[in-house]
Each structure stands twice: as structure tokens, then as C-alpha cells.
Amino acid sequence: MAEMHFREALNRAMREEMTRDETVFLLGEEVAEYNGAYKVSQGLLDEFGPQRVLDTPIAELGFVGLGVGAAIGGLRPIIEVMTFNFAMLSLDAIVNTAAKVRYMTAGKLACPIVLRGATGAGGALAAQHSQSLESQYTHIPGLKVVSPATPADAHGLLRSAIRDPDPTVFFEHEALYGTRGDVPDDPDHIIPIGVGDIKRAGKDVTVIAWSRQMRQLIDNVDKLVERTGLDIELLDPRTLRPLDEDLILESVRKTGRAVIVEEAWPHSSVGATIADLIQRGAFDYLDAPVARVNQRDVPMPYAPPLEKLSLPDLDRIEQAIRQVAYL
Amino acid sequence: MADTSTQPEPEDLLALYRQMVRFRRFEEAAARAYGMGRIYGFCHLHIGQEAIAAALGHALQPRDLLISGYRIHTLALARGMDDQPAMDELFGKATGCVQGLGGSMHLFDPDNGFMGGWGLVGQQVPTATGLAFAQKYRNANAVTVCLLGDGAVHQGALHESLNLASIWDLPVVFIVENNHYGMGTAVTRVSSLPPIHELGKPYKIDHGEFDGMDLLASLDAISSAVEQTRTTSRPALLEARCSRFRGHSMSDPGKYRTREQLEEEKARDPIPRLAQHLVDNGAATQEQLDAIDQELKEHFKAVVRNAEQAPWPDNELLDAYTHATPNRH
Numbered sequence: 001m002a003e004m005h006f007r008e009a010l011n012r013a014m015r016e017e018m019t020r021d022e023t024v025f026l027l028g029e030e031v032a033e034y035n036g037a038y039k040v041s042q043g044l045l046d047e048f049g050p051q052r053v054l055d056t057p058i059a060e061l062g063f064v065g066l067g068v069g070a071a072i073g074g075l076r077p078i079i080e081v082m083t084f085n086f087a088m089l090s091l092d093a094i095v096n097t098a099a100k101v102r103y104m105t106a107g108k109l110a111c112p113i114v115l116r117g118a119t120g121a122g123g124a125l126a127a128q129h130s131q132s133l134e135s136q137y138t139h140i141p142g143l144k145v146v147s148p149a150t151p152a153d154a155h156g157l158l159r160s161a162i163r164d165p166d167p168t169v170f171f172e173h174e175a176l177y178g179t180r181g182d183v184p185d186d187p188d189h190i191i192p193i194g195v196g197d198i199k200r201a202g203k204d205v206t207v208i209a210w211s212r213q214m215r216q217l218i219d220n221v222d223k224l225v226e227r228t229g230l231d232i233e234l235l236d237p238r239t240l241r242p243l244d245e246d247l248i249l250e251s252v253r254k255t256g257r258a259v260i261v262e263e264a265w266p267h268s269s270v271g272a273t274i275a276d277l278i279q280r281g282a283f284d285y286l287d288a289p290v291a292r293v294n295q296r297d298v299p300m301p302y303a304p305p306l307e308k309l310s311l312p313d314l315d316r317i318e319q320a321i322r323q324v325a326y327l
Numbered sequence: 328m329a330d331t332s333t334q335p336e337p338e339d340l341l342a343l344y345r346q347m348v349r350f351r352r353f354e355e356a357a358a359r360a361y362g363m364g365r366i367y368g369f370c371h372l373h374i375g376q377e378a379i380a381a382a383l384g385h386a387l388q389p390r391d392l393l394i395s396g397y398r399i400h401t402l403a404l405a406r407g408m409d410d411q412p413a414m415d416e417l418f419g420k421a422t423g424c425v426q427g428l429g430g431s432m433h434l435f436d437p438d439n440g441f442m443g444g445w446g447l448v449g450q451q452v453p454t455a456t457g458l459a460f461a462q463k464y465r466n467a468n469a470v471t472v473c474l475l476g477d478g479a480v481h482q483g484a485l486h487e488s489l490n491l492a493s494i495w496d497l498p499v500v501f502i503v504e505n506n507h508y509g510m511g512t513a514v515t516r517v518s519s520l521p522p523i524h525e526l527g528k529p530y531k532i533d534h535g536e537f538d539g540m541d542l543l544a545s546l547d548a549i550s551s552a553v554e555q556t557r558t559t560s561r562p563a564l565l566e567a568r569c570s571r572f573r574g575h576s577m578s579d580p581g582k583y584r585t586r587e588q589l590e591e592e593k594a595r596d597p598i599p600r601l602a603q604h605l606v607d608n609g610a611a612t613q614e615q616l617d618a619i620d621q622e623l624k625e626h627f628k629a630v631v632r633n634a635e636q637a638p639w640p641d642n643e644l645l646d647a648y649t650h651a652t653p654n655r656h
Binding site: 025054059062063065066067071073092096097103104106109110141144165166 | 456457490
């Protein structure tokens with residue numbers, strides 16, 4: 001095991017895959033000479049050269065679309081969008097081209113692209129830079145969507161995403177880049193897409209979360225157990241499409257109680273889909289309605305006290321846990 | 328642009344004449360089948376613009392790629408697709424080139440370098456720059472040709488792609504088929520651009536225009552640009568001045584132009600123009616040309632009959648190609 005930052009784990013995954021497969025290349029705003037807006041691509045230009053690590057103009061549709069075309073043309077592009085707020089300009093390339101090409105060609109063509117970048121509320125960045133837009137992508141058949149919480153998961157899942165034959169959208173929470181954790185030294189360390197993980201086993205209530213919200217739960221679960229007296233199970237789906245439905249249902253059937261914590265708006269969200277899955281697949285096992293904790297249903301305010309009010313916090317999570325346990 | 332093309336041989340011209348008539352008869356057969364309710368959804372015909380398709384078929388090498396929007400039947404045929412899988416696809420049949428999943432707008436034949444077949448105006452343009460990027464990355468000595476209509480030239484996608492193609496020296500030739508109407512809107516009503524091909528200028532891209540209603544002019548311009556791009560790995564932008572003789576799609580009655588206007592455009596029909604050239608130069612007799620036409624008319628009756636009789640796709644096809652591995656959701 002080696003302890004490293006989340007950003008270093010991502011960097012290591014790209015470095016390993018670029019070494020392993022010369023069709024893998026990295027392209028995006030500030031990824032080369034600046035070493036990445038969040039320093040995720042630190043050192044890659046020096047190691048792999050300007051043919052494989054390319055700075056782009058600020059033109060998301062143009063360079064994401066180019067990446068999609070390069071993937072259709074047989075390469076394995078990693079396209080970094082500085083944040084997913086900006087990736088909306090490239091949705092045509094992802095939704096209309098990347099996600100459709102295998103289907104529309106009856107399998108004659110594929111698009112093994114990774115679109116990765118920062119998501120979520122970074123800290124007082126206000127309404128346009130603090131969004132969790134995962135459900136824009138999880139809605140689309142043809143895409144895979146990944147959102148890890150720990151450095152080890154980030155490392156193992158990014159390697160899978162790069163090797164995956166289908167387009168994969170990879171969400172990295174901005175507030176996680178500087179967090180630390182152990183990553184296995186094993187040169188073959190890889191985590192399959194579509195497989196969730198129990199971050200803490202418990203028997204009383206299943207709390208489902210991913211990305212920064214799961215990080216917050218891992219860091220504070222002892223406190224929550226102490227305060228509620230409940231044995232909490234933490235379930236991280238890690239991949240948001242395809243969801244590890246079996247793991248979620250197995251856990252909820254065991255505990256009979258589910259809380260979904262999500263840093264995104266509640267309407268038409270991934271959490272809503274998970275709640276639907278649970279009512280369809282574990283209704284008879286539920287001792288209480290599924291509870292959800294979301295970002296408040298408003299654009300993100302700037303003032304730090306208001307931002308804090310908008311995001312899921314431990315108090316709201318504890319309240320939801322108490323609610324499903326009738327405490 | 329530098330002239331690096333060679334003059335086509337007379338037998339090539341006769342073969343290209345046959346191709347153009349084949350394209351015309353294919354489209355006419357499709358129009359009839361659409362009228363009979365055998366082709367569904369949107370169906371955009373290339374009638375009038377066959378010279379461009381024929382020239383592309385001749386100018387490109389097997390390793391080159393061609394990508395376009397949704398007015399593509401003739402382009403797929405030009406690159407080597409047989410008539411039957413193309414027509415079957417229009418009919419939505421299992422024997423279509425993509426098994427009935429695509430339809431008229433989404434013909435694909437990557438083995439012959441035809442990359443579709445895309446339904447959103449300008450969508451294929453960034454994809455084309457990426458295909459060219461991959462060709463260059465692999466040192467393939469190959470070129471991507473991207474067709475788009477005059478309706479696509481105001482999309483940001485084109486401007487972003489011209490810039491990227493230029494800064495990275497990508498081997499892509501953009502050809503704007505300027506048939507003067509984006510659906511029913513005259514391009515002059517919605518454009519502040521200079522002549523479209525001059526869009527190359529600010530991006531330092533070689534540019535030019537040609538008469539897309541003339542096979543020889545089309546061949547010359549396209550071959551020169553493709554070979555120059557192959558040699559220099561610099562992008563190029565061509566504007567083909569052309570006319571479509573039918574509506575934007577089968578559901579367009581074309582009320583935005585007068586009958587007289589349309590007749591004027593039809594006077595530039597590329598097929599009789601090439602026929603005249605062949606007869607004048609002794610490359611063919613009128614009887615020979617008439618025989619080609621007759622043979623193709625009969626041929627397409629059979630193609631349509633076969634398409635009618637071809638089987639529908641199996642229900643299992645519905646979710647066979649969403650992901651590489653079976654879909655779970």
C-alpha cells in the first residue's frame with residue numbers, strides 16, 4: 001500500500017495506462033504545460049511528449065467532439081474537461097455521437113473514450129461552478145458513469161474506464177483531489193466498472209452515497225453510530241451506470257432501512273433511480289420509506305453560510321437515519 | 328489550390344456516368360418507396376448533387392474516410408456499399424447495412440471507409456477532426472473528408488473544428504455542399520458570412536470553390552484538395568456550389584423557391600452535362616448511355632422488390648448493441 005492524494009491516484013492510473021497502451025492519449029484545457037488545472041496530469045507531458053498530452057483551446061464541443069472522433073477512429077482518448085459545468089457545451093458529442101455510435105452501426109464502430117473532470121461544489125464557487133450533473137449522463141443508454149470516493153477506487157476505476165470498450169464519463173469531486181488514502185502497490189490493481197463496495201458493514205441501516213458524500217460518511221460514520229446507536233452500513237455504488245443493483249438490494253434486504261445521500265438536486269437524479277430500484281426490489285423488506293438527503297433544490301449560493309446550508313451535512317444525514325429507524 | 332490531380336481516363340468517365348445514373352435511380356426508387364409507405368421517418372435525397380458523390384468515390388483511396396450528415400445514400404454507394412444493403416436499411420430490414428437500426432440517415436460502412444450517417448446538423452464535423460487526428464496519430468497517410476451543408480456553417484462546431492484542424496495540422500478536407508437552402512431557409516437570409524469557403528482564411532486553411540453540378544470540376548477540385556492534404560497534412564475547406572432538385576426531405580413541398588427557379592437549377596443537371604461531354608468526345612454513344620439507364624431502372628425494380636421481401640429484424644436486436652456487453656438497465 002502507498003498513501004497518496006486522490007489526484008495522484010488518478011495521475012498514476014493515466015500514467016500506467018499510457019505506458020501500457022500507446023493508443024491512450026490525454027487532451028484538454030491546461031493538461032500539458034500547466035500540468036492540469038487541478039494538477040491531475042502533473043508530469044505527463046514530460047513523460048509522454050506533446051503528441052500524447054495536448055493542450056486545447058477553450059472550445060469544449062470542438063475538443064470533446066474531436067476526442068469522440070478519435071475514439072471512433074480506433075484510439076483511446078482521455079479527454080479532461082476542467083469541470084463538468086463546462087462539459088455541457090459538448091453534450092452533443094457525448095450524447096448524440098459517443099453514446100449512439102455502437103448502436104447505430106450495429107456494433108461496426110465503438111467509442112472507447114473517457115471524459116473526465118471535476119464535479120460538485122468546490123467551495124464558494126457559486127451557482128455556475130458548483131453543480132453535480134451526473135444524471136445528465138446516467139440518463140443516457142450507451143454511456144457508463146463512474147464517481148469514486150477514495151484514491152484506491154479512483155485509481156482502479158480510472159484504469160477500467162480507460163480500457164472499457166464503451167464511452168465512460170468519470171466524475172472527480174473537486175473537494176476530493178486533496179484527500180489522501182492507501183492505494184494498493186499491485187501493478188495490476190484494477191476495479192471493475194459496475195461493482196459497488198461496502199465501505200462499512202452494518203446491520204441496522206444502509207446509507208448509500210458516492211463521491212464526496214461517501215468520503216464525508218467514511219470520515220464521520222463512527223460519530224453517527226455513536227449518536228444514533230445504530231449499526232450503519234455504508235454502501236458506495238462507485239459506478240452510477242451501470243448500478244450494482246444486486247449489492248444495493250442485498251444490503252437493503254438485510255437492514256430493512258435505506259438512506260440515500262446525494263450531492264445533486266433531488267429531481268430526476270441518480271438517488272431517485274436508486275430509491276425506485278429499492279421499492280421495486282426490496283419493498284417487502286423495508287421497515288420504513290426510503291429517505292433521501294440531497295443538495296437543496298436551488299442554484300448554489302456564494303455566501304459560505306448559505307452554501308453550507310445548501311449541501312448535505314451530518315445533521316441532515318443523522319436526521320434521515322433517525323427517520324428511517326423511527327428514532 | 329495546387330493542381331495535383333490527373334485527368335480521368337475516358338473509361339473512368341463512363342464508369343462515373345454510370346455511378347451518377349445509379350445514384351439518381353436509387354434516389355428515385357427510394358422516393359417512390361417512401362410514397363408507398365415502405366420507407367419511414369426522415370428521408371433526404373441527394374438528387375441533383377450526384378456529381379459530388381461520384382467524384383468523392385473516385386478521388387478517395389480505400390484507407391481514406393468519408394463522413395457526412397444525413398443526405399448520404401449516394402455517398403455510401405460511392406464508397407462501395409452495394410445497392411441492396413443500402414435499400415434494405417431504408418426499409419428498416421434485418422439485411423440492411425446496420426440491420427435496420429439506422430435507417431435512411433444512418434447508413435454506415437466502415438470497411439469501405441464510410442463513417443455515416445449523422446442526424447444533427449454539424450455533428451459530424453468535430454467527429455471528422457477526431458478521425459483525422461487518429462489517422463495522423465497512427466501515421467496512416469490517410470485523409471478524412473467531411474461533408475456538411477450550407478445550413479451547418481453557422482454551427483460553432485465547425486468554427487471550433489476548423490481551428491483545431493489548423494493548429495494541429497490535421498488531414499481533413501471539409502466540403503460544404505452549398506445548395507443554398509438550409510431546409511427551407513435561404514442561406515443568404517441567415518448568414519453574415521462572406522462566400523462560405525473564405526471561412527478558411529481566418530483559420531489559415533487553404534480554401535476554394537467549385538461547380539458541384541459538374542463532374543469534371545468536382546473531380547478536379549476534390550482530388551487536388553485530398554492529395555494536397557495527404558501530402559501536407561494541412562486541412563482544406565472547399566465549397567461546392569450545387570442544387571438539390573427535391574425538397575429538404577420527403578416531407579418538404581419546397582414552397583420557398585419558384586417553379587422557374589427550380590427549372591433554372593435543373594438546367595445545370597450534372598447527368599445530362601456529362602452525357603453531352605461523353606458523346607461530344609466520342610467516349611460513348613447516346614444509345615450506350617440509354618442502355619445504361621434502362622438497365623439500372625430494371626435493376627432498381629429488383630432491388631426494391633428484394634427490400635420489400637427482406638425480413639424484419641429479430642426482437643433480440645433491440646438491446647444487442649447498446650453496450651459492448653449486454654445491457655443491465
